[in-house]
Amino acid sequence: MSDLSVKFAGKKLRSPLGIASHAVFNGGLVDPLAEAEHLRKYVDQGAGFVYTPFINNEDEHPADAPPAWKFMNIHSRSPFAMEGLLVATEARRIMCRLNPGLTLIETLRENLPDDVAVIANMIGPGADAEAWAEHCRLAQDSGADIIEMNVSCPIPAAEASAVTNYCRGELCEAAGALLGDSPNLLIPVVEAVVKAVDIPVGVKFTPETGFPRLVALAQGVRDAGAAFVSGINAPISVAPPDIYKGGQGKWPGLKDNPICAALGPWDRFLLYRNLGTISAFVPGIELTGIGGLVEPEHVVEAMMLGARICQLSSGLLWKGTGLIKECLDFLDSYMASQGYKSVEEFIGLGVQYIKPVEQLDWRCEDFLATVDDRLCTRCGRCATGICTARKLMENPSRIVIDSRLCVGCGLCQAICPENAVSMVEQRHPVLGFSMQQ
Numbered sequence: 001m002s003d004l005s006v007k008f009a010g011k012k013l014r015s016p017l018g019i020a021s022h023a024v025f026n027g028g029l030v031d032p033l034a035e036a037e038h039l040r041k042y043v044d045q046g047a048g049f050v051y052t053p054f055i056n057n058e059d060e061h062p063a064d065a066p067p068a069w070k071f072m073n074i075h076s077r078s079p080f081a082m083e084g085l086l087v088a089t090e091a092r093r094i095m096c097r098l099n100p101g102l103t104l105i106e107t108l109r110e111n112l113p114d115d116v117a118v119i120a121n122m123i124g125p126g127a128d129a130e131a132w133a134e135h136c137r138l139a140q141d142s143g144a145d146i147i148e149m150n151v152s153c154p155i156p157a158a159e160a161s162a163v164t165n166y167c168r169g170e171l172c173e174a175a176g177a178l179l180g181d182s183p184n185l186l187i188p189v190v191e192a193v194v195k196a197v198d199i200p201v202g203v204k205f206t207p208e209t210g211f212p213r214l215v216a217l218a219q220g221v222r223d224a225g226a227a228f229v230s231g232i233n234a235p236i237s238v239a240p241p242d243i244y245k246g247g248q249g250k251w252p253g254l255k256d257n258p259i260c261a262a263l264g265p266w267d268r269f270l271l272y273r274n275l276g277t278i279s280a281f282v283p284g285i286e287l288t289g290i291g292g293l294v295e296p297e298h299v300v301e302a303m304m305l306g307a308r309i310c311q312l313s314s315g316l317l318w319k320g321t322g323l324i325k326e327c328l329d330f331l332d333s334y335m336a337s338q339g340y341k342s343v344e345e346f347i348g349l350g351v352q353y354i355k356p357v358e359q360l361d362w363r364c365e366d367f368l369a370t371v372d373d374r375l376c377t378r379c380g381r382c383a384t385g386i387c388t389a390r391k392l393m394e395n396p397s398r399i400v401i402d403s404r405l406c407v408g409c410g411l412c413q414a415i416c417p418e419n420a421v422s423m424v425e426q427r428h429p430v431l432g433f434s435m436q437q
């Protein structure tokens, strides 16, 4: 068995995988013992850490607004096949109140092994630095090993009042992504939290902060004393309308189409953007991978881009708790096959290859596309796109490439449904030797 242990935020964890923060269905009434029991299932599968659901003020769960969620799965057709989970809810109807949250932290810390970190996912209130600091101190006193500031939740940020308040420069109580995307408000809150606790503090980023602003934000939270950046949380979206029902929503039990959160595989490239660019531009801060990781290979990819630990979220909803073990088994055999003795050997290994485009060695003249006539079905797809080097010839019908014009871009290879195109490493022939036969 490979050594899967990893050092994260100064703590040695038995493995780099665990469950992301998941608000529970009856958040206001959360039963800490039942929730701790639930999280234990992931630890039994080998998780090296668990996250609490997002924890905020102690207000009563609103009696006029019982917990409410709607989920929807989205598929698209091949070759663009993409799966994703949409979720619509209201923050105040689901968030974990402070006292049950603290009891949950206490129960987890008492019952889990030392090398499994309990990470408290704290949210709000608003941008009130003092109250944030107080909540996080309480989380520390209850036994949390690490604090993750959830300044990325799409749910409060998707509410109408949040939009109005944001335009006025105000924030609602659980600001989520609004706070995360407002550096001038966020940095003082991070500083206050870091000052208030002795345990490591991280910041969970929202994908609403795009490139290159996210790089500046990572520098800002690092300079404010944060030990790590997590990310990403889910982006805000709107589901496609039902085109056969006059544009109404497709949601189970709803006619409307809520502003919602988009989870799952489609988040992965936003995560890689964050991991890759923060790794490349912001030394001195650790990273966690969260967002769109649903296959074991995704975990290694995220780690190679600099993530020290990886959190699974909607992947666990789709595939069940067993996904943790599946990923750990994969890591074990992957490391054995690649000769890695510890995960430290491949964390960040891909970062050296991340380059701004103007620093690439393009090697345009060194690659030519070639078509395998036995596999090509003459569908014409590659010939009718933007490339001027390719033509679908009649009599005999076949694809030909003008080698003077091919720039070795790989588009025809990328779109060919039959895998009929290869990029061959060879210098382009000189003028006069034009058509490939």
Ligand SMILES: Cc1cc2nc3c(=O)[nH]c(=O)nc-3n(C[C@H](O)[C@H](O)[C@H](O)COP(=O)(O)O)c2cc1C
Binding pocket: 020, 021, 022, 023, 024, 052, 053, 054, 087, 121, 150, 153, 204, 232, 233, 234, 262, 263, 264, 265, 267, 290, 291, 292, 293, 312, 313, 314, 315, 317
């Ligand atoms: C049911 C559910 C509840 C969630 N609750 C929280 C939460 O309390 N705190 C938080 O930071 N993120 C929460 N998230 C977001 C996830 O932690 C994660 O950031 C998001 O699902 C993106 O990862 P994925 O693409 O792998 O699903 C929740 C996600 C789901 C599906």
Ligand code: SF4
Binding pocket: 371, 375, 376, 377, 378, 379, 380, 381, 382, 383, 399, 415, 416, 417, 418, 419, 420, 421
């Ligand atoms: S896309 Fe592929 S199969 Fe279609 S014509 Fe081009 S090489 Fe042939």
Ligand code: SF4
Binding pocket: 368, 369, 387, 388, 389, 390, 401, 405, 406, 407, 408, 409, 410, 411, 412, 413
């Ligand atoms: S590699 Fe690019 S330039 Fe060359 S034939 Fe294919 S699409 Fe055209």
